Amino acid sequence: MKNKSYARKKKITNIAITCVTLLVMLVFCFPIVLAILTSLKTEPEIAKSVLALPSSPHWQNYADAMEKSGFSRSLVNSCIVTFPSVVLIVLCSAMGGYAIARGSSDRRVFRYLDRFYLASLMIPFQILMIPVYKVFKSLNLQNNLFGMILMLTGMSIAYATFLFVGFVKSVPRELEEAALIDGCGPYRTFFRIVFPLLKPITATVAALHVMWLWNDFNVALILLQKEEVRTLTVKQFYFFGQYTANYGMAFAASILxxxxxxxFFIGAQKYLIEGISAGAVKS
Amino acid sequence: MRKKKFSSLRTSKYVFALPGFCFFAFAILIPFLMGVNIAFTDWNGITKDYNYVGFKNFIDMFQDKRILQPMRNTLIFALLGVTGNNIIALSCALLVNQKSSKLGSVAKVIFFMPVCFSAILSSFLWGFIYREVFSQLFAIKNLLGNKSLVIPAITAIGLWNSCGINMLIYLSGLKSIPTDLYEAATVDGATAVQKFFRVTLPLLMPSFSVCVTLTLTSWLREFAMTLASTGGGPGGASRTISIYIYENLYKYSKAGYGQAVSLLFALFLILIGNVVSTFFRKREVEL
Known part of the structure; x- marks a missing residue:
């Protein structure tokens, strides 16, 4: 008897937990679903009721958004900025992380470099905002995608290196020592032997940085002032400010x-979640 | 011959570390040092020449009445953000952890998805919800235009946008708690609430120290979300320190002063980050 009521109680809690989970999921999804719905409605439909389903999908919004927003240009800019930066970040920080992890036992310089990188993680962007503006202005790198790549890479190096250092320390030395004894030079050893072993952390670093750099707003706002070099986030910032009257089109643009x-999220979900669960989060 | 090889192995380490350091120096180190220099000048952000004014910028800051409201707002943002974020993230993690079946993994992905959207996109989506949906459904006027409710409203956007990260950290903390502790507690007759406060919470302390420090420093820096949703308005009711620094550069042409503010702000952030993380570190229990 007692056992039965216990089982029943457990079942009820289970159902309650499922309901709560579903409800919270609904809250998290709501803005995205709303955006999709609104992007398919005409202006009068939106004014009449924001939650009602569209009578028939109004694809014209998407055509308008493509035409008027000029998002295709900023999409290209975002790609130009993000992907080369991520490649540079992965390469430089893998090499740097390897050097620090292997060199810090007998060379003090690398130990200091490690600490130096860690300390720099505490620096907020606000303190760099004004001097970066000044440096880039005097070097004529403002409104220049190449300058943007330099800046984004430099800002991410410290953290990515920190992630690589932790991983390289867990990779056994024997393989590279064997390669060195066989007469393989240090550079070939790194690229042929060590770098392939770093694949898991490389995937995590790359996925996280694609996400962060793609969504970067602070740097882009300071450096990219001209229309033709704006990346997607800055473009959105100005676009949404302008077109708040035409919701259908603005939402079509936001869906785009x-x-x-x-x-990207569907593809890289595993690496993102793994990376963050392992504590790979930047402040 | 042997010696030569050894030395090239040694130099190779420097060669490996060099490119990354060059990027780092260009983007962080040099601007940082320049920033310290700018803080002692009256540079206006536009002209080439400027004068050194000593500690004038720092003294001005203590007499500046306009800085008080951004300071207050930043602290309120941080307080609301940190408590909200950690409570919601922990509850979501507990929910996901309960359901180890399919629903749990789907829920995990859904809770994490908003993290991938930029602050700009999120504030646009929520701006629409605040402006149109709330007024049509509950006849509430736009919260972003309300002086006393604008900060909680922006905080809600930020929570939607950032809870997923902490949820994952808490989730991996929960997964690392050994189940035999719960079994022992059940045998001893502990209720679910007791189990949560006596077993789960103390063992989650490492996750707490990471999450609270991270959210605190990131909410104190709050910039993009606020700039995109209200631009600091209405009437400066949501202007944070970060926005104030930005405005000193672009609006008021007082780059030197803005830099002095940001220098002290950075010192404050580093200090508070260290204090908070040592506070939680001391309360971590060893298994």
């Missing part, structure tokens, strides 16, 4: 911006 992010 979300598409690459969602596609």
């Amino acid at each position: 911006c979300m598409m690459p992010v969602i596609l």
Whole structure:
């Protein structure tokens, strides 16, 4: 008897937990679903009721958004900025992380470099905002995608290196020692033997940085002032400010911006979640 | 011959570390040192020449009445953000952890998805919800235009956008708690609430120290979300320190002064980050 009521109680709690989970999921999804719905409605439909389903999908919004927003240009800019930066970050920080992890036992310089990188993580961007503006202005790198790549890479190096250092320390030395004894030079050893072993952390670092750099707003706002070099986030910032009257089109545009992010998320979800669960989070 | 090889192995380490350091120096180190220099000048952000004014910028800051409201706002943002974020993230983690079946993993992905959207996109989506949906459904006027409710409203956007990260950290903390502790507690007759406060919470302290420090420093820096949703308005009711620094550069042409503010702000952030993380570190229990 007692056992039965216990089982029943457990079942009820289970159902309650499922309901609560579903409810919270609904809250998290709501803005995205709303955006999709609104992007398919005409202006009068939106004014009448924001939650009602569209009578028939109004694809014209998407055509308008493509035409008027000029998002295709900023999409290209975002790609130009993000992907080379991520490649540079992964390469430089893998090499740097390897050097620090292997060199810090007998060379003090590398130990200091490690601590130096760690300390720099505490620096907020606000303190760099004004001097970066000044440096880039005097070097004529403002409104220049190449300058943007330099800046984004430099800002991410410290953290990515920190992640690599932790991983390289867990990779056994024997393999590279064997390669060195066989007469393989240090550079070939790194690229042929060590770098392939770093694949898991490389995937995590790359996935996290694609996400962070793609969504970067602070640097882009300071450096990219001209229309033709704006990346997607800055473009959105000015675009949404302008077109708040035409919701259908603005939402179609926002869905178009979300598409690459969602596609990327579906593909890289595993690495992102793994990386963050392992404590790979920047302040 | 042997010696030569050894030395090239040694130099190779420097060669490996060099490119990363060059990027780092260019983007962080040099601007940082320049920033310290700028803080002692009256540079306006536009002209080439400027004068050194000593500690004038720092003294001005203590007499500046306009800085008080951004300071207050930043602290309120941080307080609301940190408590909200950690409570919601922990509850989501507990929910996901309960359901180890399919629903749990789907829920995990859904809770994490908003993290991938930029602050700009999130504030646009929520701006629409605040402006149109709330007024049509509950006849509430736009919260972003309300002086006393604008900060909680922006905080809600930020929570939607950032809870997923802490949820994952808490989740991996929960997964690392050995189940035999719960079994022992059940045998001893502990209720679910007691189990949560006596077993789960103390063992989650390492996750707490990471999450609270992270959220605190990131909410104190709050910039993009606020700039995109209200631009600091209405009437400066949501202007944070970060926005104030930005405005000193672009609006008021007082780059030197803005830099002095940001220098002290950075010192404050580093100090508070260290204090908070040592506070939680001391309360961590060893298994």
